[in-house]
Amino acid sequence: MLNEQKRQSILEVxxxxxxxxxxxxxxxxxxxxxxxxxxxxVDVEKCQYAALLHDYAKEWSMEQYQVILNKYALDMTMxxxxxxxxxxxxAAMIANEQFHIKDKDILDAIFYxxxxxxxxSDVAKVLFVADYIEDGRTFHGVVxxxxxARQSLDSAIVYKLQQTIMFLAxxxxxxxxDTIKAYNTWISKF
Ligand code: DGI
Ligand code: FE
Ligand code: FE
Numbered sequence: 001m002l003n004e005q006k007r008q009s010i011l012e013v014x015x016x017x018x019x020x021x022x023x024x025x026x027x028x029x030x031x032x033x034x035x036x037x038x039x040x041x042v043d044v045e046k047c048q049y050a051a052l053l054h055d056y057a058k059e060w061s062m063e064q065y066q067v068i069l070n071k072y073a074l075d076m077t078m079x080x081x082x083x084x085x086x087x088x089x090x091a092a093m094i095a096n097e098q099f100h101i102k103d104k105d106i107l108d109a110i111f112y113x114x115x116x117x118x119x120x121s122d123v124a125k126v127l128f129v130a131d132y133i134e135d136g137r138t139f140h141g142v143v144x145x146x147x148x149a150r151q152s153l154d155s156a157i158v159y160k161l162q163q164t165i166m167f168l169a170x171x172x173x174x175x176x177x178d179t180i181k182a183y184n185t186w187i188s189k190f
Contacts, residue, residue, distance in 0.1 A: 001034075002048040010052050010099065018059050025136060026055055032130035040153055042122040049101055050109035050127045057090040058083060068093050078176070085176045088114045116161050116182035125153040132160045158186045 015023055030051040037047040057065070062079070065086045069076060072093050078085050092111035095101045108117070109124035113131055120128065133146045133156070141163050149156040161183040168175050 002045045014052065014056060017056055022055055022058060026052060028134040028136050029130050032134045033126050036126045036130055042126050046103060046106050046123045047126045049106045050123055051130060053091055053095045053099065054110050054113045054127060054131065055087060056094055058087040065090055081176050085114060088112065115176055115178045118182055118185040125157060129153055129156045158190045161186055
């Protein structure tokens, strides 16, 4: 478990960055991440760090994203997809820079929490699934996702990728190519 003092110091800063509604989402993701990490024997503390910081930059402006993208030479094509795609990679940079988190599992989990990735650490898997099925989610398919998450993290990951791509295509919005790439990898190995 994450030390409560450290946890509170993160929450104090997080509160200044996101709305109350999103803050509560983050607490529910943390709760679900602890639950999944415990069930699947994954490092709980790492999963808590990843959960607490994953949406840190979700309400930032494009100008703020641009600064981080330039500073860390991140993929500029992400700019075409807006905050939905940018907030994870940017939050990973902030976790490193501002919260001095150097653990690659945690940083990658935050970076890929929206997009997914071909190779995901156990921490990344836990966050990817916890974000999708936390208790506040009510979208069509979440019940199925929760059932799958009890069977295996991998099956829930494939389901999330598949559902997300279908959802975006239905909405007629562009899909970030790396999400398709992750889907292709996961669907073929599953
Ligand atoms: O930040 P959260 O809302 O907790 O969850 P998230 O980081 O998984 O973001 C989900 C949102 O991002 C959801 O509305 C779908 C959207 N999204 C995911 N992949 C893509 C995407 N949007 C676009 N335009 N393209 C994508 O590839
Ligand atoms: Fe997010
Ligand atoms: Fe989230």
